[in-house]
Every structure is written in structure tokens, then in C-alpha cells.
Amino acid sequence: MSGTPQRTPVSLTVRPSTPALAPLIGAMGHAEGRFAHAAELALPTGGAQLLVNLDRDALTRTPLHGAGRSTGGAAVHGPCTGPAVIDPAQQRAVLWVAFRPGGLSPFLPVPVCEVRDELAGLDDLWGGDGAVLRERLLEAVAAGGPPAGLRTLETALLERSRTLAAPDPAVRRAAFLLDRGTPVAEVADRLGWTARRLTRRCAGHLGVPPKRYARVRRFQRLLRRVNAGQGPPDWAALAADCGYHDQAHLIHEFRALAGITPGAYAPRSPGEGNHVPLPG
Structure with a gap:
């Protein structure tokens, strides 16, 4: 940077x-x-x-x-x-x-x-x-x-x-569960929906299919932990705590969702974790 x-x-x-x-x-x-x-x-x-x-x-x-x-x-x-x-x-x-x-x-x-x-x-x-x-x-x-x-x-x-339809409370429940790491299949079961119905409703109301939404929200949980910590992040421990299979999985997902490696992540400030200045 x-x-x-x-x-x-x-x-x-x-x-x-x-x-x-x-x-x-x-x-x-x-x-x-x-x-x-x-x-x-x-x-x-x-x-x-x-x-x-x-x-x-x-x-x-x-x-x-x-x-x-x-x-x-x-x-x-x-x-x-x-x-x-x-x-x-x-x-x-x-x-x-x-x-x-x-x-x-x-x-x-x-x-x-x-x-x-x-x-x-x-x-x-x-x-x-x-x-x-x-x-x-x-x-x-x-x-x-x-x-x-x-x-x-x-x-x-x-x-x-006032001129448009109200939000779907079941989709909001699905988002709540996905945000907390509940597996997609379990979310569908809890709502009494098929996987296809869950995907269709999430796309229409959240804008994102449930698996993708869950990936992004897991990434956000990771960033919150990184920015709340003191000192260099322990990526292996964070991988386990945030629901990744291992550190290699975390690095792969970080690259896919941020376009950079975890080591290159340097946000504007801890409170602005989704804004990362690029070198001139």
C-alpha cells in the first residue's frame, strides 16, 4: 500500500x-x-x-x-x-x-x-x-x-x-440463519421449503442465491474478527472460528471475494473494513 x-x-x-x-x-x-x-x-x-x-x-x-x-x-x-x-x-x-x-x-x-x-x-x-x-x-x-x-x-x-409489496418475512428469517452459518439445507428444512424454492426466494428478495449469500456473510464475519483483533491475525485460528475448512480454504475464499490475499488486506481503518485503498 x-x-x-x-x-x-x-x-x-x-x-x-x-x-x-x-x-x-x-x-x-x-x-x-x-x-x-x-x-x-x-x-x-x-x-x-x-x-x-x-x-x-x-x-x-x-x-x-x-x-x-x-x-x-x-x-x-x-x-x-x-x-x-x-x-x-x-x-x-x-x-x-x-x-x-x-x-x-x-x-x-x-x-x-x-x-x-x-x-x-x-x-x-x-x-x-x-x-x-x-x-x-x-x-x-x-x-x-x-x-x-x-x-x-x-x-x-x-x-x-407505500406503493410496493412488503418484504417476505420468511426470506428475512433465511438471511438471519445464513448470516449465522446455518447450512443451506438446514435453512430450507427449517422453513419447510425445497432447496429450489429457497434459491428462488432468496434471489428475488435478497438478490443473491443462498449459498453465495452464506459465503459472503462468512467473509464478513471474518473481516469483523480481523479488524477487532490486536496484532497480526492468526489465520489458522480464524479459519476454524469462522467456519472455513482450514487456512487454505480461507485464503482461497479471501482471494475470490476480495481480489487480494489476506496478507495484502489493509483497510482505510478498522471501522471501514470494506474499503481497501489501492496503490497509486
Whole structure:
């Protein structure tokens, strides 16, 4: 890595104040930062976000192996199953929403799997409402700062959720079990579903097939342990604790999901474990 990135971070994170949104949205916030590095890896979480770039009317995402995607400054970042390269300059001023598992589904006119590993512009997803949302948020932030912008965004999400179907509670239960390492076959049995039905429902509501979702969430459990630890990680012990067959299996999965080796993993900070600066 090319040194410690310099920045002037400012952030505000809140929970939705409207009870109707609490089952759908885990958190929302405003973040500002200035970074010295020109590119960074964004690691997969299996979750989805809504992003609004207040600094510039553009968002981009480039899979580590594949073609990039660009949209206007307001977009849904679908559930990701692999690493992507993003531009830190697009994080200078951002409003963001992190959806709970299955929580994005009520805000989309299509199954969530159709935005997997994609940026989807709100103008494409929501038509006129999506096309003007960024301007509404810019006006709100200019008048009342980030809290006003978040209140405006919350109102827009509440209005949108009333027009679409509610999330599937059984899929949320499946996500809960998969997140804790329950085998896929056991999850299907607990729900009284066939494996095919579980796959179909997870793809439609989580955006990711259950086996892939379980892999990504196991990877996230690993990253949390690494970033909470003191000193060099004991990869063999972490492999056993996080559900990998052995250290070789952990290294293979790390390469597949992060695009780098465990030894090369150096996030922006322990609290930003899914953002890894790339050398210039």
C-alpha cells in the first residue's frame, strides 16, 4: 500500500425515525471525506445501499474483472458478490441508506437479483421521482444541513414503500440463519421449503442465491474478527472460528471475494473494513 490515506472525515449516521421503515432500513447517513489515494476496493457484503453523490452528479462502479457501470448521482447499489474498484472522489459528500436483508425489495419494481453487482440509477428505477430526488436533497442540505437531507430522503423512501409489496418475512428469517452459518439445507428444512424454492426466494428478495449469500456473510464475519483483533491475525485460528475448512480454504475464499490475499488486506481503518485503498 502507498502510505496512509489523508482525509478530513465527517459523518452522521441515524436510524430511520419512521417505524414503517425500521424493518427495511438498518441505518442511513451522511459522510464526507478527502482521500489521497485515487482508487480503492469495495468488498462485498451481500447487502444493498442507496447512494446519492451530493458533490457531483455521477456514480461509478467497476468490478475487478468486468466492465464498469456509471449512473447519475442517485443510484441503488445492488447486493455485491465480488470486489469492485470505486473512486474515493465520489465519497466527498454522500447521503447513503443501508437496507436490511430483504429491505430493498419494496423499493424496486423488479426482483432484487436484477440489480445484483450493479449500480442502477434511480431515474431508471423510479422514473420521474428518481430523476428529481438528488435535486430535492441538494436543496434540503443547502437549507438545513445533512439532517434536513436525511429527513427528506426518509420521506421519499416512505412514500415509495407505500406503493410496493412488503418484504417476505420468511426470506428475512433465511438471511438471519445464513448470516449465522446455518447450512443451506438446514435453512430450507427449517422453513419447510425445497432447496429450489429457497434459491428462488432468496434471489428475488435478497438478490443473491443462498449459498453465495452464506459465503459472503462468512467473509464478513471474518473481516469483523480481523479488524477487532490486536496484532497480526492468526489465520489458522480464524479459519476454524469462522467456519472455513482450514487456512487454505480461507485464503482461497479471501482471494475470490476480495481480489487480494489476506496478507495484502489493509483497510482505510478498522471501522471501514470494506474499503481497501489501492496503490497509486
